[in-house]
Amino acid sequence: MSRLSVKWAAASAMILALCAAGCVVPGDAGYGDVGVGYGVNFYEPFDNYGYEGPGYLVGPPRGGDRRLPGYRPGAHAYRGAPAGHAMPSIPHGGPRDHR
Amino acid sequence: MQIDRKLRPSSASLARVARRAALTRRAALTRRPVLTSRAALTALTALTALTVLTPAPALAASAAFELPPLVSPASTEHHVGKLVWADLVTTDVDAAKTFYAALFGWTYRDISGQKDFVIAFVNDRPVAGMIRRELPKGEQRRPAWLPFLAVRDVAQAAQIIQARGGKELAVEHNYPQRGRQAVFADPQGAVFAVLASSAGDPPDVLAAPGEWIWSSLMTVDPDTDAAFYQRVFGYEVYDLPADNAPGTPAAQHLVLSSGEYARGSANSFPAGRLGHPHWLNFVRVADAAATAAKAVSLGGQVLSEPHLDRHGGRIAILADPAGARFGVMEWTENDSGEAAK
Numbered sequence: 001m002s003r004l005s006v007k008w009a010a011a012s013a014m015i016l017a018l019c020a021a022g023c024v025v026p027g028d029a030g031y032g033d034v035g036v037g038y039g040v041n042f043y044e045p046f047d048n049y050g051y052e053g054p055g056y057l058v059g060p061p062r063g064g065d066r067r068l069p070g071y072r073p074g075a076h077a078y079r080g081a082p083a084g085h086a087m088p089s090i091p092h093g094g095p096r097d098h099r
Numbered sequence: 100m101q102i103d104r105k106l107r108p109s110s111a112s113l114a115r116v117a118r119r120a121a122l123t124r125r126a127a128l129t130r131r132p133v134l135t136s137r138a139a140l141t142a143l144t145a146l147t148a149l150t151v152l153t154p155a156p157a158l159a160a161s162a163a164f165e166l167p168p169l170v171s172p173a174s175t176e177h178h179v180g181k182l183v184w185a186d187l188v189t190t191d192v193d194a195a196k197t198f199y200a201a202l203f204g205w206t207y208r209d210i211s212g213q214k215d216f217v218i219a220f221v222n223d224r225p226v227a228g229m230i231r232r233e234l235p236k237g238e239q240r241r242p243a244w245l246p247f248l249a250v251r252d253v254a255q256a257a258q259i260i261q262a263r264g265g266k267e268l269a270v271e272h273n274y275p276q277r278g279r280q281a282v283f284a285d286p287q288g289a290v291f292a293v294l295a296s297s298a299g300d301p302p303d304v305l306a307a308p309g310e311w312i313w314s315s316l317m318t319v320d321p322d323t324d325a326a327f328y329q330r331v332f333g334y335e336v337y338d339l340p341a342d343n344a345p346g347t348p349a350a351q352h353l354v355l356s357s358g359e360y361a362r363g364s365a366n367s368f369p370a371g372r373l374g375h376p377h378w379l380n381f382v383r384v385a386d387a388a389a390t391a392a393k394a395v396s397l398g399g400q401v402l403s404e405p406h407l408d409r410h411g412g413r414i415a416i417l418a419d420p421a422g423a424r425f426g427v428m429e430w431t432e433n434d435s436g437e438a439a440k
Contacts, residue, residue, distance in 0.1 A: 043232075077326035089434075090305070
């Protein structure tokens with residue numbers, strides 16, 4: 001041990017470091033580092049919780065709804081769909097065998 | 100030239116000097132610094148630290164961690180803005196597996212090398228991931244379902260999200276077979292992920308029972324949030340009439356669509372129910388009332404009783420035994436039979 005070559009030690013260190021760096025997930029997008037990537041931020045804060053009543057009318061439209069004649073999108077932060085566009089619904093039908 | 104004979108070296112001594120010089124030169128050329136025991140110890144300590152500081156799961160991850168492709172066989176379909184996946188982040192994966200298997204008939208496969216992560220399947224199609232994540236002691240937080248919305252280019256989406264006030268929670272990363280993904284919080288704090296699937300996105304057909312069918316953003320400012328998501332996913336935004344009861348503030352409902360299909364909605368919280376903005380993801384079921392009752396029998400909660408939504412389709416808001424919120428929705432072919440195309 002006392003006669004280890006500096007060159008050999010340096011080369012070994014570099015190889016090991018490169019191997020380690022090659023395996024490390026840069027950053028953490030989730031899975032590869034389950035213990036790290038899914039941080040506490042992915043939990044919801046403990047807010048007002050419990051029975052929330054029937055006020056949730058948040059489902060999809062059936063589609064085909066036309067705006068009332070004379071409809072004009074109001075002033076919004078978003079860009080409203082053109083008045084002539086009918087409201088779409090969610091996908092339907094399809095080739096799957098379990099409808 | 101005369102040289103004093105006493106000073107003139109003999110040929111033998113010259114040879115000795117030359118030999119000595121040669122040996123010295125060779126020694127100089129071949130001499131190497133050596134490590135003392137202390138130096139060697141320092142080097143080994145540094146190497147050990149390097150190895151220890153590199154997260155062990157990460158070291159193992161690239162070799163062992165393989166998510167199933169989103170679509171198999173791979174397709175070239177891409178539906179930007181569509182809900183294509185969801186991950187449950189919870190403290191007890193085993194309890195979650197039991198609950199959702201009984202509720203939706205989900206089956207599971209472990210991911211090689213990951214004891215804290217499973218994939219849920221419906222009819223052999225992967226639909227969700229479940230990840231165990233410990234909460235630090237004293238943290239009062241709730242397990243949650245994290246929706247993944249389809250994009251074509253994660254880096255581009257990340258750029259827009261951050262430029263518009265969103266926050267990156269997990270940087271872009273590529274998973275073999277799955278694609279690139281990253282996790283963000285929108286400007287109001289609702290957490291969502293984007294995924295550029297390398298196998299294409301699931302086809303635009305009615306979700307099967309047990310699959311994700313819809314996603315609703317519950318927020319304090321649907322107007323601003325819709326603008327944010329419109330920038331990221333290119334949604335067309337449709338405003339629905341407010342549904343406020345007399346004497347209550349108007350609740351705003353906006354439909355987010357892409358590819359001529361509704362993909363989700365941005366909504367005010369119901370009157371008097373302000374909370375932390377979040378995405379609420381819905382699973383298609385055959386009977387919302389029966390599913391809600393079963394959820395309760397399995398230790399879950401009903402947060403909003405089964406009720407007819409404004410356009411049809413009965414929905415209920417539930418929570419699993421650990422508290423993660425999700426919705427269930429009845430929907431038939433007839434419900435969207437009038438879809439505008």
